[in-house]
Amino acid sequence: MVETWHYVLAKHAKAMCSLERELGDKHGLGPSEFEVLDRIVHHDKKLRIQELCDEVHLSQSALSRVVARLEKAQLVSRGVCDQDRRGVFVCITEAGRARHKEALPTQRAVLADIFADAPVLVR
Amino acid sequence: MVETWHYVLAKHAKAMCSLERELGDKHGLGPSEFEVLDRIVHHDKKLRIQELCDEVHLSQSALSRVVARLEKAQLVSRGVCDQDRRGVFVCITEAGRARHKEALPTQRAVLADIFADAPVLVR
DNA sequence: GTACACTACATGCAACCGCATCTAATGCAA
DNA sequence: TTGCATTAGATGCGGTTGCATGTAGTGTAC
Numbered sequence: 001m002v003e004t005w006h007y008v009l010a011k012h013a014k015a016m017c018s019l020e021r022e023l024g025d026k027h028g029l030g031p032s033e034f035e036v037l038d039r040i041v042h043h044d045k046k047l048r049i050q051e052l053c054d055e056v057h058l059s060q061s062a063l064s065r066v067v068a069r070l071e072k073a074q075l076v077s078r079g080v081c082d083q084d085r086r087g088v089f090v091c092i093t094e095a096g097r098a099r100h101k102e103a104l105p106t107q108r109a110v111l112a113d114i115f116a117d118a119p120v121l122v123r
Numbered sequence: 124m125v126e127t128w129h130y131v132l133a134k135h136a137k138a139m140c141s142l143e144r145e146l147g148d149k150h151g152l153g154p155s156e157f158e159v160l161d162r163i164v165h166h167d168k169k170l171r172i173q174e175l176c177d178e179v180h181l182s183q184s185a186l187s188r189v190v191a192r193l194e195k196a197q198l199v200s201r202g203v204c205d206q207d208r209r210g211v212f213v214c215i216t217e218a219g220r221a222r223h224k225e226a227l228p229t230q231r232a233v234l235a236d237i238f239a240d241a242p243v244l245v246r
Numbered sequence: 247g248t249a250c251a252c253t254a255c256a257t258g259c260a261a262c263c264g265c266a267t268c269t270a271a272t273g274c275a276a
Numbered sequence: 277t278t279g280c281a282t283t284a285g286a287t288g289c290g291g292t293t294g295c296a297t298g299t300a301g302t303g304t305a306c
Contacts, residue, residue, distance in 0.1 A: 140294090143294090171284085172284075172285060173283095173284070173285085183284085183285070183286095184285090184286075184287075186285095187285060187286055187287085188286090188287090191286085204284095207283090207284080208284095209283065209284040209285070210283095210284060210285080211284075211285065211286095
């Protein structure tokens with residue numbers, strides 16, 4: 001239990017650090033930005049901020065800012081929701097989709113490297 | 124592999140959030156502060172900043188500040204190293220030992236809760 | 247319709263982090 | 277000894293985070 005926690009702590013630190021460096025240098029993305037793009041691509045449709053919030057491990061405020069940064073970089077666009085005009089849809093742009101596509105192998109490589117010796121998770 | 128990463132991400136987020144709240148509210152400690160105290164107690168001797176740096180998943184600068192906070196709270200004391208006067212020894216105080224002792228069950232409870240359904244790590 | 251509770255998202259703020267850099271001590275070479 | 281590269285730890289700075297709060301839209305009770 002404590003060992004599991006230490007394992008999580010160690011892998012998280014190593015992976016975060018690598019991802020930040022690799023994704024940042026090669027694609028100009030932070031780990032949070034990539035994660036959000038990745039979620040959107042997986043769903044392959046417009047998503048409400050709130051839906052993203054459930055999937056990404058960020059507070060609502062942090063997510064709001066990540067989306068703002070992505071929008072500024074033209075990788076997503078925000079649009080009001082007609083059904084509920086408080087809501088905001090997040091839409092990935094072509095540039096966003098391209099950026100994600102080029103960054104994905106980098107992320108996979110980092111994870112493969114760090115979890116190469118990973119124990120298998122068994123219930 | 125990606126699933127392992129998602130697992131790490133989810134557990135880390137949940138645990139960090141809980142630890143921050145529980146340790147903060149009940150004992151006035153942040154997760155990093157607790158982790159550093161915990162490492163010192165486990166070694167049960169004076170430690171160089173650098174030695175701590177290898178065990179805690181923090182940059183050297185962050186660790187330096189954590190130690191500064193702990194010293195300000197009288198939970199550890201810093202002393203120069205006679206062999207190498209660039210070095211700094213970190214010494215836990217009685218108050219620090221007491222604080223750690225009272226916080227440990229809280230940390231264990233949080234981890235037990237979060238890793239209750241944890242898969243076993245098998246190679 | 248008016249008032250009020252509630253929800254979705256944005257934003258001010260303070261705390262923490264990592265990187266780059268600074269200071270001081272060490273050690274080695276000429 | 278003097279000079280210079282190296283190391284330990286502290287600190288300035290910019291960036292991200294979460295919490296608390298603000299703003300605007302929704303829904304319900306009267």
